Amino acid sequence: MSGSHRTELSVRREQAFLMGVVLPEDDWTEREDPLAELTRLAETAGAVVLGGITQRRTSPDATYFMGRGKALEVADLARSHKADVIIADNNLSPAQIRNWEKLCGVKVVDRTELILDIFATRAKTQQAKTQVELAQLEYLLPRLKRMWTHLERYEGGIGTRGPGEKQLEVDKRLVNNRIRDLKHFLDEMGDRKRREVSRRHDFFLACLVGYTNAGKSTLMNRLTQAGVLVEDKLFSTLDTRTRNWRLGRGKEVLLSDTVGFIRKLPHHLIASFHATLEEASQADLLLHVIDASHPQFERQVASVHGVLHDLGYQSKPCVMVFNKADAVRDLVYVKAVQESHPQSVLVSAATGEGIDDLLRAVSRAYERTVVEAELVLHAGDGRLLSILARRSEIIGQNYEGDLVRMRTRIDRRLLDQLTGENGNGLLQVASICE
Numbered sequence: 001m002s003g004s005h006r007t008e009l010s011v012r013r014e015q016a017f018l019m020g021v022v023l024p025e026d027d028w029t030e031r032e033d034p035l036a037e038l039t040r041l042a043e044t045a046g047a048v049v050l051g052g053i054t055q056r057r058t059s060p061d062a063t064y065f066m067g068r069g070k071a072l073e074v075a076d077l078a079r080s081h082k083a084d085v086i087i088a089d090n091n092l093s094p095a096q097i098r099n100w101e102k103l104c105g106v107k108v109v110d111r112t113e114l115i116l117d118i119f120a121t122r123a124k125t126q127q128a129k130t131q132v133e134l135a136q137l138e139y140l141l142p143r144l145k146r147m148w149t150h151l152e153r154y155e156g157g158i159g160t161r162g163p164g165e166k167q168l169e170v171d172k173r174l175v176n177n178r179i180r181d182l183k184h185f186l187d188e189m190g191d192r193k194r195r196e197v198s199r200r201h202d203f204f205l206a207c208l209v210g211y212t213n214a215g216k217s218t219l220m221n222r223l224t225q226a227g228v229l230v231e232d233k234l235f236s237t238l239d240t241r242t243r244n245w246r247l248g249r250g251k252e253v254l255l256s257d258t259v260g261f262i263r264k265l266p267h268h269l270i271a272s273f274h275a276t277l278e279e280a281s282q283a284d285l286l287l288h289v290i291d292a293s294h295p296q297f298e299r300q301v302a303s304v305h306g307v308l309h310d311l312g313y314q315s316k317p318c319v320m321v322f323n324k325a326d327a328v329r330d331l332v333y334v335k336a337v338q339e340s341h342p343q344s345v346l347v348s349a350a351t352g353e354g355i356d357d358l359l360r361a362v363s364r365a366y367e368r369t370v371v372e373a374e375l376v377l378h379a380g381d382g383r384l385l386s387i388l389a390r391r392s393e394i395i396g397q398n399y400e401g402d403l404v405r406m407r408t409r410i411d412r413r414l415l416d417q418l419t420g421e422n423g424n425g426l427l428q429v430a431s432i433c434e
């Protein structure tokens, strides 16, 4: 089902004309180009952008979202440019899309549909593919009628409900069944993921979040040599990757890379990407990566805050990582913005500049989970000694016969885990100092 949907709505290699309505809450200044992001999205999807028109309104028009006069202008321009598709920066109702298509005679795609199309072509893992398919079907369901109107044209005169209408019911049922199956599958996958993440609960987990193209994966590669895909495209990453990250001697934590956020992120996507964002929900620290060289970086920061709030992560400890310092034009301004945020650093994932500041900021957060403990264990317990050497900072140790008495700075959770499950070879915790 989603396969045919994708082909039907794909904008690959098509000539696209863009349109957008700017509402007061969008808060665009006169100097900014409201269609810049949509242009990048359309190009990421493979379309060739011919031009675009925006209109400022106090509220959307019920029929076309934009006013009728302006809509006619868009239709004329799209026709004279021989556009195959018109792409809207706003999210349109199924009826508005139908009105547009009637007006222009070409396919009209809204922002959600465009983002879904990009996600569909970029999803690699089964989980990401399932999440995208679910989001696409939920988007498709109220719009199914549109796809069957061509049948009604041929069959419309027969009876009160033509085969097109019957087909529509069959199709709706099939789509609903598929949605149910996909949700079930994702729930199971979510449970597995939760178990997987909680198995690692003795590790401090930092999670990279932020606007798409901010440089999260580049930073992940710089910090952990993870070798994840980096591209100057929107939505390069759709899956979460987690890697071990050595903050320093005896300080091993985990770092996760996640799917990027975007302004007006379709609600279907937030809901269906919950499993992917499970890492972020379990994170001890969020690293909010910002493309400080982007002309609208402050707007992007605000929309990421909005999504984090919607996901309920607003009270998680967070370091704001102003990235791409090497490409910033107005460094004085960016520095002023950065310094106005108490927990923030200015870095370049590309050149490595500022990475030490980031390590210090993360270390500080990590240190809050660390306690100083005196432990007693068997000198011959190689497994335990190697865990402690790798994951704790050993301050001193004394051999007492075949026992070792060790003073160490250790993550509280690791200590809890070692003292649980029959002690794991740990004979005694002589003292703990917070």
Ligand SMILES: Nc1nc2c(ncn2[C@@H]2O[C@H](COP(=O)(O)OP(=O)(O)OP(=O)(O)O)[C@@H](O)[C@H]2O)c(=O)[nH]1
Pocket: 211, 212, 213, 214, 215, 216, 217, 218, 219, 229, 230, 231, 232, 233, 234, 235, 236, 237, 238, 259, 260, 261, 323, 324, 325, 326, 327, 347, 348, 349, 350, 351
């Ligand atoms: N100049 C400069 N470019 C950077 C820097 N960090 C990342 N980039 C570039 O920004 C683009 C996006 O980088 P990614 O690491 O893929 O960004 P992302 O946040 O993972 O993007 P999504 O996965 O799409 O959400 C790539 O072209 C990178 O080379 C930086 O510090 N300086």
Ligand SMILES: [Mg+2]
Pocket: 216, 217, 218, 229, 230, 236, 237, 257
């Ligand atoms: Mg990425």
